[in-house]
Amino acid sequence: MNKNEQVNISIPKRAFDKLYLNNGGKNKLLARIDNNRIILQAKETKTEAQTQSLRWFMVPGLLAGFVALVNFFIQKTDYVKLSGANSISQITIYLAALFGFITFLIALLLLGRKQLVITSRLAKFRSITTLSIAFTLLDFSLTSYFFYFVDLAFHGVILDRYTSSALIAGFVGIASYLMMNAAQSIDFSTITTILIFTLVGGIFFSMINNKHEDWWQINFSYLGSNLSNNWWQFNLTLIFSAMIMLTLIDYIFSLIFQIPQFFNTQMKVLRxxxxxxxIVFGLVGAFQNNRSIIWLHELHWWSANALVILVLILIIGLKWLLPNATREFLLTAYGFAGLLALSEILFQTVHYLSLTAFEIISFSLSFGLLILLMQNLNTLYIENAEIFTVEIK
Incomplete structure (x- = not known):
């Protein structure tokens, strides 16, 4: 075959219709070869890419710079400190969070709608709101840590109001652009990553900010009890993590239910x-472990036990609920169940584990199993969705 000769390929129209083409209706695709694969994607001109990048970078940045400058005039601040009250870092952190939230929300609605395939309006509204808040918290945390290290490197720096406003505009513009890219990259891995970051980061933050250094000698639930000085952070972490998990469940099952063979009773029960x-995981945080209020403590206790029971039901019913599960996954799930039983024996019977160690081990195993199950469901979708024969002419 001549090297300059053209080869045509054809794909089913039902698959082509699901492509998000935003190139003036020309139906042109960009093809590239990557690791012995041909990847097709919507063709975007260089001008369109540059326009989109500038729009999402400059508009929030210029607005943030204008707000910062007006603030400095109102506060009659001629020279601005790098850190502290009404400083470059403080204003940037708050404005980056504000404009980041707005940018992510708009970008998700306009650009990421093809990734967020959830069909239910209520579920989609909940998912969009949850993801927007989650990424805003991530944006807030990363920006705060960034300026913490910048202040260490340039401690004591003072700049005039115009230079300070320009720097704030630049930082907010970069943060908003990154948030726009995040909204376009919503998929299973992204939602899972933000779930793990929120849960682990929130719990770790509650640990290091607890004024009682020996809290771990009592139990893990102490972090969310009324005896802890920052109980609300721990409980809010559990509630918000549960909301992200619901988003992940809505997302993956909206994909799986598009495959007729998986739209069955077993999958509905699993969902x-x-x-x-x-929901029960969120209730563990919603009902504070407050022993001075009996009914609140009882609801917390029942929620925690219900969570364990539901996890055990999932493990026991996996073979029926997920008949396509691999032998390795089932053995792993049963192994997790065995470790849960072993930790129960080491705590209740042998008294080798402390209550704190038992709670941390049980929680880690249960959460790890749920993530593995969701990963297995995602793999199930990938292996069975939109598989078709491509004809080469």
Whole structure:
């Protein structure tokens, strides 16, 4: 075959219709070869890419710079410190969070709608709101840590109001652009990553900010009890993590239910059990472990036990609920169940584990199993969705 000769390929129209083409209706695709694969994607001109990048960078940045400058005039601040009250870092952190939230929300609605395939309006509204808040918190945390290290490197720097406003505009513009890219990259891995970051980061933050250094000698639940000075951070972490988990469940099952062979009773029951597990997990945080209020403590205790029961039901019913599960996954799930039983024996019977160690081990195993189950469901979708024969002419 001549090297300059053209080869045509054809794909089913039902698959082509799902492509998000934003190139003036020309239906042109960009093809590239990557690791012995041909990847097709919507063709975007260089001008369109540059326009989109500038729009999402400059508009929030210029608005943030204008707000900062007006603030400095109102506060009659001629020279601005790098850190502290009404400083470059403080204003940037707050404005980056504000404009980042707005940018992410708009970008998700306009650009990421093809990734967020959830069909239910209520579920989509909840998912969009949850993801926007989650990424805003991530944006807030990363910006705060960034300026913490900048202040260490340039401690004591003072700049005039115009230079300070320009720097704030630049930092906010970069943060908003990154948030726009995040909204376009919503998929299973992204939602899972933000879930792990929120849960682990929130719990770790509650640990290091607890004024009682020996809290771990009592139990893990102490972080969310009324005896802890920052109980609300721990409980809010559990509630918000449960909301992200619900978003992940809605996302993956919206994909799976597009495949007729998986739209069955077993999958519906599995989704119901996973949703119930997420809700009960959130209730553990919603009902504070407050022993001075009996009914509140009782609800917390019942929620925690219900969470364990639901996880055990999931493990026991996996072979029926997920008949396509691999032998390795089932053995792993049963192994997790065995470790949960072993930790129970080491705590209740042998008294080798402390209550804190038992709670941390049980929580880590249960959460790890849920993530593995969701990963297995995502793999199930990838292996069975939109597989078709491509004809080469």
């Amino acid at each position: 119901l059990l996973l949703a119930a597990t997420s």
